[in-house]
Amino acid sequence: MKKILINICRHQTRAAVLEEERLAEFYMETGESQEKMGNIYLGRVVDVLPSMQAAFIDIGQEKNAFLYIDDALPHNWQEGKRDKPKPNIRELVHSGQQLLVQVNKEATGTKAPRVTTQLGIPGRTIVYMPNSDQQVSVSRKIKSERERQRLQQTTAALLQASEGAIVRTLAEGLDAEQIAHEWMYLRAAWQEALEKSRNNKIPALVYQDTDLLNRIIRDLFADDVSELWIDQHEAYKQAKKMVAALYPHLQNRVRFYQGRQSLFDHYQVEAEIDKALRRQVWLKSGGYLIIDFTEAMTVIDVNTGKYTGKSAQQLEETVTKTNLEAAKEIARQLRLRDIGGIIIIDFIDMKQPSNRERVLQTLQAEMEKDRTTSYVVGMTQLGLVEMTRKKSRQSIGEALTRLCPTCEGKGRVLQQAEVIQRLWRELSGYAKQAEAEAVVAYLPIEVYRELEPADKAAWERQLGFELFIGSKENLHPSQYEIAYLGAKAEAVRLFENQLV
Structure with missing residues (x-):
């Protein structure tokens, strides 16, 4: 069973999902940086780039949004056309055109937000798609083919001319009336949003997704959650009202926290958040992970550390145990840190193919717990695993940290001896070019401590002027x-x- 903790403080809302009393997922939203993902805008095309098969859309934000050809194609384009080339982006959009787009990837770093013309209004059990031309998709996590067909037919009967839908996992087992009730609510919400924005100046926000509290209740609060704790009374009352209306059988699981310790401290969440910002992650066995980030990908290195086994004969067993534990922890860290994009995992080399397969299967099984789409490609002979995970928002590191002003993101600074040598080389250049009696120079404190008085005296003799350092x-x-x-x-x- 899971626990969900919601901490509200000043202009910040934080949510933590605990699995087996350990932090598994973390979300944060502030008044200044409320998530844009899911918002729908009426924008204007400002630039079309045929060479990139993309366009830039002014949606009224700091950066123009990026629309790629795949996100501009109609929902049904792929049917029967897999072998045909995609049309030129100019056939779909043109400069100056007004366009309804939805943010499907937050702006991160220097990258603009990414948008799609394939709109979706998410509910708890269904996603209403106002321009999807009778397309119905059913969550892959619903395994029963009979149930999939029932849900597909039930939902298709609700569609009007241009509408489509995605049936979510929580719809499994629900009757047609329950699905229709949420469907009508989502359709009405979309029509109301369109009506309110009809006379707005372009670019304009047409539909705004709900705040973090409501999204957590909508997307995560289910039968597998034993407790939902909220530490702010107004938010608690709001949550109780929402749960009573939508999920009355879960009302007694919504609780107001009034402990002396802060909610996150009581459940050791603050300490887990700090750990999630570190490069090194220790495993219970004594092994550890090193997680490094580049612009193109995330690289995770697995090490045995203190866990070395008792004899050479046990090496393969030791390595396999470390890799199995690492596979579980890596899946947890990817969810917790919300790491997306290309991920390379360097497992410790195993000799036996059966052991490599066990580790790969463990990683895949653990990633099944992840709500975010991921794909494990496979493992090479060197123990490298290639995988991808959908990136739609900032990772926990991007949200809570900034570029180091000292090392400027390199993570390293010059050795003290190298700084001293650089000062010496510049002073040597001055000695050849300028006549001077003395020089005043300053070093960082740690570097200054490494400068020996004898070195300073030797410099003065060679340079020909007095040094005040x-x-x-x-x-x-x-x-x-x-x-x-x-x-x-x-x-x-x-x-x-x-x-x-």
């Missing part, structure tokens, strides 16, 4: 500062003033 707290660890080159008297004055 001190330290500064605010200097970048990889930089130094030459503050003055000239007369000794002025150098003494500047250096003493700096010391004061």
Whole structure:
């Protein structure tokens, strides 16, 4: 059973999903950065790029949205056309055109938000698609073919001319009346949104997805959730009202938290969030993961660490146990950190093909718990696993951290000895070009501690001028500062003033 915790503080809402008392998923929303994903805009095409098969759409945000050809094609285009080339993007959109688009991927870093013309209004059991031409899709997680056919027929009977639908997993077992009730609600919500935005200036927001609290109840609160804790009274009352109307049998699972500790501290969530920002993740066996991010992909390295086995004969068993544990933890970390895109996993090399297959099957089984679409390609002879996971929003690292102003994202700074050598080389250049009696220079504190007095004396003899070298707290660890080159008297004055 799962637990859901919702913490509301000032202008921030955070949600944590616990599985077996461990943090499995984390979501956050602030008033300034409310999620745009799911919002529908009436935008204007500002640029069409045939070479990229894409267009840019002004939706009234900081960056123009990116529309790729696949997201501009009608829903039924793929039927019978897999071997045919896609049309040119100019056949679908043109500059100046007004276009209804929905954000299906948040802006991240330097990348613009991505949008689609295939609109969808999500409900708990069904997604209403106002322009899908009678298309009905059923969640792949519903395995029974008989149930799939029933849901497909039930939903198809509700459609009008241009409408389509996606039947979600929670629709399994529901009768036609329950599905129709939500369907009519979603259709009415869309018609109301269109009517309200009819006279708005373009670009305009037409439909806004609900806030985090409502999305959590809509998408995650189900029979497998034993408790939903909320620590803010108004939000608690709102949640109780929503659950009473939609899922009355779950009302007693919505609870108001009034403990002395904060809700997240009580369940050790704050500590788990901090761990999710670290590069290294320890496994219970003593092994560990290293998670590194690049612009193109995420790379995860598995290491045995302290877990080495008792003898050489046990090496294969030790490695396999570490890899099996790592596979489970990797699936958890991908969900928790909301890592998307291309993912490469470097498992420890295993000799036996059966062991490699066990690890791969474990990873695939754990990824089945993930609501986000993922695909495990396979494992190479070197133990490398290639996989992808849909990226639609910022990862936890992107949401909670910023680029380091010291190392500027490199994660490393120059060695102290290298900073000293760079200062020496620049001073050597000045000695050849300029006549001076003294130099005033400053080093970062840690670098200054590495500079020996004997080195300074040797420099003075070789350079031919006196050196006044001190330290500064605010200097970048990889930089130094030459503050003055000239007369000794002025150098003494500047250096003493700096010391004061």
